[in-house]
Amino acid sequence: MQRSINIASTPSIETSRIAQSIGTALDRFIKNNQNQFAYASGELSQLLRDIALASKVVNREVNKAGLIDLMGAVGSQNMAGDEQQKLDVLANIRFTRALAKGGEVCALVSEESESFVDLNNEGKYVIAIDPLDGSSNIDVNVSIGTIFSIYRRKSPVSTPIREEDILQLGSDQVAAGYVLYGSSTMLVYTTGHGVNGFTYEPTLGEYFLSHPHMQMPAEGKIYSINEGSYNSFAEPVKRYVQHCKDQNYTARYIGSLVADFHRNMLKGGIYIYPATAKDKFGKLRLMYECNALAYIAEQAGGMASDGEQRILDIKPGSLHQRTAFYVGSKNMVETAIAYIK
Numbered sequence: 001m002q003r004s005i006n007i008a009s010t011p012s013i014e015t016s017r018i019a020q021s022i023g024t025a026l027d028r029f030i031k032n033n034q035n036q037f038a039y040a041s042g043e044l045s046q047l048l049r050d051i052a053l054a055s056k057v058v059n060r061e062v063n064k065a066g067l068i069d070l071m072g073a074v075g076s077q078n079m080a081g082d083e084q085q086k087l088d089v090l091a092n093i094r095f096t097r098a099l100a101k102g103g104e105v106c107a108l109v110s111e112e113s114e115s116f117v118d119l120n121n122e123g124k125y126v127i128a129i130d131p132l133d134g135s136s137n138i139d140v141n142v143s144i145g146t147i148f149s150i151y152r153r154k155s156p157v158s159t160p161i162r163e164e165d166i167l168q169l170g171s172d173q174v175a176a177g178y179v180l181y182g183s184s185t186m187l188v189y190t191t192g193h194g195v196n197g198f199t200y201e202p203t204l205g206e207y208f209l210s211h212p213h214m215q216m217p218a219e220g221k222i223y224s225i226n227e228g229s230y231n232s233f234a235e236p237v238k239r240y241v242q243h244c245k246d247q248n249y250t251a252r253y254i255g256s257l258v259a260d261f262h263r264n265m266l267k268g269g270i271y272i273y274p275a276t277a278k279d280k281f282g283k284l285r286l287m288y289e290c291n292a293l294a295y296i297a298e299q300a301g302g303m304a305s306d307g308e309q310r311i312l313d314i315k316p317g318s319l320h321q322r323t324a325f326y327v328g329s330k331n332m333v334e335t336a337i338a339y340i341k
């Protein structure tokens with residue numbers, strides 16, 4: 001005979017590990033915080049849900065890439081001349097499809113698309129996305145990520161998309177975030193009211209709040225820069241790297257921006273991709289790599305600069321514009337800028 005458990009009468013179970021609360025689901029969190037959004041009418045909430053859904057599909061494919069021939073290059077290059085990996089292209093398809101279906105986004109800027117994609121709908125939002133960041137690490141099972149920035153369109157809905165809708169200042173973002181496909185998969189985002197992190201629970205297929213109100217320590221002991229390019233660094237950058245060594249900081253460089261940023265966000269640290277002799281304007285792209293992480297860093301008490309100015313104040317002149325990037329713990333970025341200037 002099946003014995004029914006009346007929870008009220010067995011408090012020990014309710015407080016025991018087996019009944020441990022699984023936390024706040026992303027959907028619930030978005031709903032509970034929707035009134036924080038300017039123009040809170042549910043569209044931005046739905047847009048965030050669409051991104052979360054697409055990231056679950058990409059996560060599934062990343063996890064089994066080696067089993068379903070998703071490793072390696074597709075044999076074509078994106079407009080930056082980077083060899084496109086199969087997962088780059090697949091992630092771009094998954095996010096573009098989910099956002100097109102959702103109908104909240106009228107235009108999409110992607111690392112994998114030369115020009116912006118007009119989604120021909122009544123959407124009020126514009127998104128800039130790096131569908132899969134850290135391409136050099138895809139085939140070697142090292143953490144990779146997705147980075148996204150969300151803006152409101154400036155021109156009236158259902159009129160042709162204009163340059164002003166696309167080339168917006170980072171400070172005009174209404175939301176930004178990243179997904180980290182690492183030892184666990186996390187979605188971290190801000191809507192301008194602090195930063196929250198959610199961990200994916202694959203058996204339930206849902207993200208749960210695991211890192212509320214994330215704060216980046218003002219100081220850290222980790223520096224992340226590709227010292228393999230040391231010889232092409234400008235002298236001031238070399239002096240700052242020497243400063244980090246003199247301070248006995250630890251060097252950590254995964255080579256996946258999202259993973260390096262996330263670690264520094266939790267532990268304190270600085271990530272630098274400077275302008276070099278090879279990449280005069282740096283390597284990273286302002287619109288779909290740097291703006292989102294700069295917004296999150298600032299919302300978590302950190303800082304982001306190109307060495308001269310605040311990343312969020314840089315007026316983009318083109319979709320795939322590059323910038324030098326100094327991001328992380330406030331005191332460390334300030335010190336780096338003092339060396340650079």
Ligand code: FBP
Nearest residue numbers: 132133134135136226255256257258
């Ligand atoms: P993509 O892989 O999306 O092009 O991103 C650029 C990136 O891979 C960052 O994730 C990473 O921090 C950096 O480039 C690594 O560059 P490098 O190999 O020159 O150090």
